[in-house]
């Protein structure tokens with residue numbers, strides 16, 4: 001019983017600390033990091049080979065994906081964004097994102113494309129999923145915002161033939177995260193300064 005209560009609180013503490021750390025980056029640092037990470041992501045082989053790539057729209061000090069999305073469009077990739085599933089709680093849908101897509105604010109205060117089933121891409125047809133995260137560790141374990149959205153999406157990712165890669169600031173790296181049984185480790189994380197691979 002004690003373990004059930006202690007582990008989540010440690011995860012919560014790490015979440016708060018790292019979220020604060022990334023929010024403290026200056027606009028100039030954020031700008032430079034975003035450019036460098038976009039350049040690096042475009043050289044990452046699974047992305048070079050991909051036709052369909054899911055990204056996310058940044059908030060809360062996350063690495064700004066604006067330059068990355070522009071670069072993906074320019075390279076001719078189809079770009080998708082996560083949308084909170086309207087009925088299936090804790091699940092995400094991935095919708096096509098064009099230059100002129102209509103965006104709406106969701107209940108978690110993140111912009112997402114307006115739901116239109118014609119724009120939904122099944123996971124089986126997604127080549128690369130660029131995942132947001134709050135913290136990642138030496139082994140590729142990932143800690144997110146706490147909704148379990150990406151843990152659910154990444155369940156059995158190998159069977160979908162999709163390749164996940166985290167995107168984060170260098171300051172989001174920690175030595176070790178307390179893992180839960182549902183946590184799905186990432187095979188790679190791109191930061192402004194390097195590509196981590198496991």
Ligand SMILES: Nc1nc2c(c(=O)[nH]1)N(C=O)[C@@H](CNc1ccc(C(=O)N[C@@H](CCC(=O)O)C(=O)O)cc1)CN2
Pocket residue numbers: 056057058059060062082092107108109110132133144145146147148149150
């Ligand atoms: N950019 C981005 N998009 C994403 C994610 C993410 O981590 N980053 N997600 C990754 O899973 C999903 C959203 N997950 C989230 C989970 C919890 C909270 C959250 O607790 N937000 C507020 C409180 C909510 C409120 O104001 O009602 C907070 O900042 O504390 C936000 C997003 C899907 N889209």
Ligand SMILES: Nc1ncnc2c1ncn2[C@@H]1O[C@H](COP(=O)(O)OP(=O)(O)OP(=O)(O)O)[C@@H](O)[C@H]1O
Pocket residue numbers: 132133142143144145146147148149150151152155180182183
């Ligand atoms: N595959 C799953 N199936 C059902 N519930 C899950 C699954 N993965 C996670 N959950 C539930 O989601 C909740 C949040 O999980 P966790 O704190 O690990 O999220 P996170 O990794 O921080 O968030 P996210 O993946 O959205 O970025 C937990 O209570 C967990 O029970």
